[in-house]
Amino acid sequence: MALKILPAVAFGTCAVLFISSLICLLVQPSLELIAPLWAALLTIAAAALAASIISRRPARGGKGQETGLYIYLDLILLAALALAIVAGFLSPDLVIKRPLGVGASFRYEIVLPALTAAAGVLGIKDSVNLIYGQGAKGREALVFLAIRFSAVLALLLLGGILFIIIYKGMGAISWEFLTTPHRSLGQKGGISTVIAGTFWMVLGAIVVSAPLGLGAAIYMHEYSKNPRLKRTITIAVSCLNGVPSVVFGLFGLAFLVSTFGVSLLAGSIVLGLINIPTILLTCQEALKSVPNSLREGSLALGATKWQTISRVVLPSAMPGILTGLIMGVAKASGETAPIMWTAVTFTATPVQMVYGIIPNVFQPVNNLDYHLLNLIYFLGAWDVEANAWGTALVLISLVLGTNMLAILVRNHYRRKISW
Amino acid sequence: MGLQKIKLQRKFKEHFIEITLLAIAVTSVMVMLLIFYFLIHESLKAFIELGAIPLLTGAKWHPAGDIYGLLPLIANSLIITIIALFINILVGLPLAIFLAELAGPRSKAVLKPAIELLAGVPSIVYGFLGIIILVSYLQDTFDMLTGRSILAGSILLGIMFVPYMTTICEDALRAVPGEFKEGSLALGANRWQTIRHVTIPAASSGITAAVILNIGSIIGETMAVLLVVGNVARIPSPIFNIFTQGATFTSVIAGEMGEVPRASMHYHVLFAVGFVLLIIVSILSIVADLTRERIRKKFGGY
Structure with missing residues (x-):
């Protein structure tokens, strides 16, 4: 020794x-x-x-x-x-x-x-x-040491990223920052109109993508008997999942902007289409987790297929579906490239409403990602750094908060429901 | 009579719902086709008037003089993707092995969701951090003309996709049946030998799928690259000079599309760039999908 x-x-x-x-x-x-x-x-x-x-x-x-x-x-x-x-x-x-x-x-x-x-x-x-x-023992010790070290390093790196945003962003955030619109090119004021724009755009995206994603998942899992069609849809969905966000932006520019103009509606549709794969895949997993005995029981009682799906399968799969929708919210609120030319301007005017509650969908709005992008462009020229940190913190709290909610919902029901 | 009518109504309703759901399911295929259609439609003029081969192999990108060649973009994207992927694997794979094989249950319960969460940080935020921290660090450290460089883009993309890499690889490693590992351990192999010669080979197709998916994400990532890469589209000279500004497919589209007049040649060429990007990424997605399908067949229920 x-x-x-x-x-x-x-x-x-x-x-x-x-x-x-x-x-x-x-x-x-x-x-x-x-x-x-x-x-x-x-x-x-x-x-x-x-x-x-x-x-x-x-x-x-x-x-x-x-x-x-x-x-x-x-x-x-x-x-x-x-x-x-x-x-x-x-x-x-x-x-x-x-x-x-x-x-x-x-x-x-x-x-x-x-x-x-x-x-x-x-x-x-x-x-x-x-x-x-x-020999083998030395190599094992060496490799495990290296793996542990690089794991610690990677975690420090990822944790550091979060820490620095929270640390710097906290300094910029105040009640006033959250409730007033921005002034003088984002140097002063806050981000209230930006938050409102993000809210409506993400809501629109969910309204577009939820029926499309959920409906496709139901058809794929409950109805489709044609393996060829199923395979085609699966491949299309995985392609759609991989399509770069900037290509969606080009698509929106060519397809939607010529019809609707640069507008909330165009942005919501593009973001909704981007969300389809996320929601479809999660909903499919959720439907898969519902045991067949429930479906058979309902059918045996004389219920039709749609009655079975709407009253038995969907309620049981609800937590999974909810997780998918929440993940869709997170994804839609983090995208910049698809909406840059289709839905946003660097505006400080509040979102106009029709009848007081419905936003006018044909107006361009501002959203968190685009606001942050503009502040980054202004960085050298004007004093916007504090507000940029604040915007970044609000943005990641929104995205990480919704993601965390999704994980919590999933874990909660995973523990609660045992078939 | 009444009963029959209700039955008929019910049948009709069922049928109607099924048709509606079918239409919805086909929507995603339609969307994919529409994307292809519009990108081809808008880029056709560029391919016809400039010629596909001269456009793809032209070594100069100079929109102000109406000179368009995609070779600089291809070269830059290739360099950035290779370096970023290298960093990504170097950081992500050990982390995945650590989570799947070495970490205790309690630290795993904290770390795995934390890493999943980090996968959601928006790319614009990474771009912001990149420009504030990474770019100025590189500029000061290496005495560069500007820190906005191919290197900055590669590092940022490499780090950005670590959570994806780790999550998918960890799932692949964990999907390897326990019997495989136990058999190897029972034969007297130590843990590293088991990981190296049993677990990783068994998970290799999952890891391959993760790598392919990540290549697609790295090539397609826009905002972070746009902010840190410098957006000067030229072939780096010498070719390994990663300390100079560059421009990728995505950064060129995102950086220049805002300013071009509609239906100008520049506009059509940018759509052509998008089309090339779409083709590359779609091929990668299909390959990754086939790889995953193969795993499913290989391991059955796992």
């Missing part, structure tokens, strides 16, 4: 090296104090590795030879890097200027942490191999 202390020391120092150099790559502090520290750590790691190789050779006899040449190579690299830092080959004024004609230069602050990180990885690999051996 005593022999394992040395590689453990090497592992620890290499891990410190690797993580600190990654942080330095991101933050880019001045490396004046850090560089000598890294040199010292590299020396310690190299020494510990060398010592552990030497000390384990007699214990394992001939097997020590199998440690392979590359460990020595790694050792030399570690030592060389330490030497290069100490001797000043890697001086702070080092710049690799536009190598091979690419449009970027690599400064000392980038090159040194990158090299150190690489050295750290090599050292970690060698020390794990020294602890667990070269």
